[in-house]
């Protein structure tokens with residue numbers, strides 16, 4: 233992991249260039265007032281390392297943690313900040329509790345002999361193996377946010393802005409208007425194919441427009457390298473492209489997985505995990521059919537994404 237100063241008193245830690253894709257998220261530190269951390273990492277060892285980097289900038293323990301949404305790669309290390317104010321969207325705590333039921337299964341998969349697993353399961357196990365799932369303790373938010381909220385942090389203005397639902401039902405971004413920095417959580421996957429667990433493609437595109445309208449100079453995505461508004465516009469273009477392509481196949485009655493095999497990904501074939509296309513096309517089909525509240529079977533979608541991998545059209 234790498235610490236970078238992105239503005240006056242504002243830092244980001246990124247986890248780039250890993251051999252696997254899933255769960256290598258980004259975090260932020262605002263070194264002002266009592267100090268504020270944006271998101272922890274998947275497990276305790278990674279989060280302890282993260283907080284060690286922050287201690288190099290600011291020896292005093294930060295007093296506030298903001299979780300951008302509930303997924304374990306953004307909250308799994310929360311217990312390392314036990315005693316801090318933990319602020320999240322009002323729907324975050326319930327979603328964390330549901331996801332906590334998965335940690336045992338994740339550890340079992342990571343520990344399993346790959347030879348005993350189906351190929352799709354073995355691929356998921358490889359993605360899960362870098363993390364210490366047993367170290368994840370549920371540490372819930374202590375305060376919840378339902379509408380745009382301002383914090384004052386030693387004279388630095390911090391805006392917490394709920395958006396979506398787009399990636400989850402508890403998406404929230406952290407905006408520092410004076411420093412022109414935006415922490416997007418997973419409302420931005422930069423150079424990485426996104427997955428939406430709740431909400432709609434349209435609300436995700438609307439969220440990207442709303443983030444662009446904030447005119448940040450520095451954008452720290454949930455995953456991928458630090459960027460500027462071009463990163464936000466790039467993801468917006470991806471969704472518009474997928475909607476356009478998916479519509480053609482939907483209208484012809486082509487099944488989702490067959491459509492994914494035929495869609496030319498163009499430049500998006502270079503993004504990480506292009507096979508996640510199937511999540512986005514499935515969601516588009518659900519929306520074309522008028523079903524904007526379809527639940528996503530994560531295991532089924534991941535195995536379909538795995539099956540799509542060898543069939544993906546190479547980038548032009």
Ligand SMILES: [Zn+2]
Nearest residue numbers: 257305418454
């Ligand atoms: Zn994430």
